[in-house]
Amino acid sequence: MKKKFKGFIAVLMAFFLVACSGEGKQSSESAGNKPVESEGKTKxxxxxxxxxxxxxxxxxxxxxxxxxxxxxxxxxxxxxxxxxxxxxxxxxxxxxxxxxxxxxxxxxxxxxxxxxxxxxxxxxxxxxxxxxxxxxxxxxxxxxxxxxxxxxxxxxxxxxxxxxxxxxxxxxxxxxxxxxxxxxxxxxxxxxxxxxxxxxxxxxxxxxxxxxxxxxxxxxxxxxxxxxxxxxxxxxxxxxxxxxxxxxxxxxxxxxxxxxxxxxFAYSVPIDSYEQVKADSNLKTYMSLYGNLSLIYNKEEGALTDINLRKAVNAIINSEEVMLGALANKDLFELDGGYMHNSQKGWYSSTGKEAYNQANLELAKEYLQKAGYNGEEIVILTTRDYDHLYNASVVIKEQLAKSGINAKLDVYDWPTLMERERDPKNWNIFITGVSTVTTPSQILYLTYNQHGFTKDENIVNFLNDIKASSSTEEAKKTFGELQEYGWKEYLPASNLGFYYDFFPSTSxxxxxxxxxxxxxxxxxxxx
Missing domain, CATH: 3.40.190.10 (Periplasmic binding protein-like II)
Structure with missing residues (x-):
């Protein structure tokens, strides 16, 4: 291997891959819990x-x-x-x-x-x-x-x-x-x-x-x-x-x-039990950055193939209201519209932030008029298997109703939901967690798959340019342009904020x- 190329890879790794290594509460065991002493018989x-x-x-x-x-x-x-x-x-x-x-x-x-x-x-x-x-x-x-x-x-x-x-x-x-x-x-x-x-x-x-x-x-x-x-x-x-x-x-x-x-151990407990879990000396709490809570638009079929209707939905969203409804505690989320988390120094960008968390009903109505929206039913695909996804979907439905959008929740267990998500005839909006990734091409709503069926030549070109970049600065600049285009021109998804999983175990x-x-x-x- 040429030393130059090998060194470039090493620099890129060190520069980009800091998703869970430096800041905040991204991976931890609650300091308030007191585990039992490591003695006695194991199960x-x-x-x-x-x-x-x-x-x-x-x-x-x-x-x-x-x-x-x-x-x-x-x-x-x-x-x-x-x-x-x-x-x-x-x-x-x-x-x-x-x-x-x-x-x-x-x-x-x-x-x-x-x-x-x-x-x-x-x-x-x-x-x-x-x-x-x-x-x-x-x-x-x-x-x-x-x-x-x-x-x-x-x-x-x-x-x-x-x-x-x-x-x-x-x-x-x-x-x-x-x-x-x-x-x-x-x-x-x-x-x-x-x-x-x-x-x-x-x-x-x-x-x-x-x-x-x-x-x-x-x-x-x-x-x-x-x-x-x-x-x-x-x-x-x-x-x-x-x-x-x-x-x-x-x-x-x-x-x-x-x-x-x-x-x-439990992979999830009621969101509103967070303080109770932290205070219980018989339990341990593990915190971990999950990623974005995202509203995914179906761009393959149905009403939201119209960019003006997507912009109307995006203009309506009050992200803080959604995140509080989904997660109940401000310790568990951050309001930020970035495609990558702010601890990922090599990638993070604030471009397009003007289109994030607008909560602008009048602007939404302008876009609805441009879209010629006439009360068509908007199906929000969701599940009760994950409380935060269901709670977020309920809040989004209520916000859409204020602008006159006729939204309906279709509720399924998780395996059935994932099967229905694959068919664009079944839904218009899907709210899901998009976990932390280390490079832009791994962000699912930027590629053609069931997470919205994104098929846009400009996004493809941005991703290809990032992969072909000759420097970290060039890659980051292109990613910022991609994110701004995503928020202001194409809207593959509306990111609602970043959130943290908390996992409890017995002591x-x-x-x-x-x-x-x-x-x-x-x-x-x-x-």
Whole structure:
């Protein structure tokens, strides 16, 4: 590798990837909680209460949080992220980038076993990565038609048409990630994803009782790396034998179960219980920046294909009112319209901020007149599986009604919602969390997928220019132009603000860490 190109990648990583490393409350355990002393007998089971049933456990198929939270314990990636959100090897031993920046060669770790006993080899990695390249919108935007190729038993090649400094970040993303599975399973995966869940992770899949639980168990032949645990990288160890993800749709039930000890950890509890959880000496609280709460517009079909109607909706929105309604406590959100969080110094921009949080009813009415709106029904797709999404949808519906927009809530469980979201005939607005990413091409509402079906030549050109940038300054400038265009001209989405997840556990849980959600390896539960 030329030192110049290698150095450029290193500078870019250090400059851009500070999403969770420097400021604020992005990843922490509540200081007010007093955990029990680390002594006594540990449990062999851990029960984590999950918000809703995942649509699949194949991580390549969806950006949904419930899939990510479970699948990350079964599957591992070629590269992963450390606690500074830097890409580092996981199933790769090493990697090398060619002098021209277009060829990536990954040398694999040897002796790594799948849960079925088969050794992982290059053919498995290539099949898995190409399955992901086909399924992931972010991968399609970043890499086009590029494919992985086998080079012997323990080496794979990724050949690009042109250099792309986002490559390592996209490969290491924890969101809709590239989980490595046996070749025959990856190649057999259809439109709904893999039918068997066999990975290399510290836990292996046992059973999935629909609407009840997903059971994983310790993989005795797991081959851990020898480096210290650091984010999603480093040594992983299953310190409990059986890990249950109990599917509990009702947030109050999850909270009650946590208080009684039925559950050791909960992925979500009622938003208004935040202060109660923090004050309870029998509970721990973990804080983590999730990302944007975003109102996604369906631009493929229906009334909101009209930019003037999108601008009308955007003009109506009172973001503070929505965020308070969704999250109830100002500790849990920040009012900011950026596509990237302000801690991401290499990317953050305030361009287009004039179009954020306008709460301007008169301006909205002007745009409604331009759109020729005549009372057509606007369908807001939502779910009760996630309180903040449902609460935000209710507030948005009320705000739209003040301008005369006829909005209706269509409420489904999470798997059904995700299925309906794929068909543009089913909805006009979808309010969802868009998790923190490390590069612009990973922002789902900027690409053509079910998160709004964005198909705009200018946005494509902006993203391509960012990937081809010759300096960090050039990339950031172009991203600022993209964001301003998005807010003022195209409106793929209206960001409502950034928000934080808070995850509670009993005080008997130790070792749990957070990176883009909870990591349950290296975790003990005391009796």
């Amino acid at each position: 062999t089971e851990m029960h984590a209460a999950l918000n809703g049933q995942p649509p699949t456990l194949d991580p390549a198929m969806t950006a949904g949080a419930s899939t990510k939270y479970t699948a990350r314990h079964i599957f591992e990636q070629l590269l992963t992220l450390n606690s500074k959100y830097e890409p580092v090897p996981m199933l790769a031993e090493t990697y090398n980038v060619s002098d021209d920046g277009k060829t990536y060669t990954f040398t694999l770790r040897q002796g790594v076993k799948f849960h079925n006993g088969k050794e992982m080899k290059a053919e498995d990695v290539v099949a898995s990565m190409n399955h992901w390249l086909k399924a992931s919108p972010a991968a399609k935007v970043a890499f086009g038609d590029a494919q992985f190729e086998v080079d012997g038993d323990y080496k794979v090649i990724f050949q690009l048409d042109k250099p792309n400094f986002e490559t390592l970040d996209v490969l290491a993303t924890p969101k809709q990630f590239a989980g490595i599975m046996p070749k025959e399973i990856a190649e057999a995966a259809g439109p709904e994803g893999a039918k068997e869940y066999i990975g290399t992770g510290p836990f292996k899949f046992v059973e999935w009782k629909q609407d009840q639980y997903i059971k994983l168990t310790k993989f005795d032949d797991y081959q851990a790396v020898k480096t210290e645990p650091d984010g999603m990288s480093g040594k992983k160890e299953a310190l409990i034998t059986d890990l249950y993800f109990d599917i509990v749709d009702d947030s109050s039930t999850r909270f009650a179960g946590l208080q009684t000890g039925q559950y050791d 008997k849980v130790e070792g749990l860490t957070i990176l883009d959600g909870p990591l349950l390896w290296n975790t003990k539960v005391y009796e």
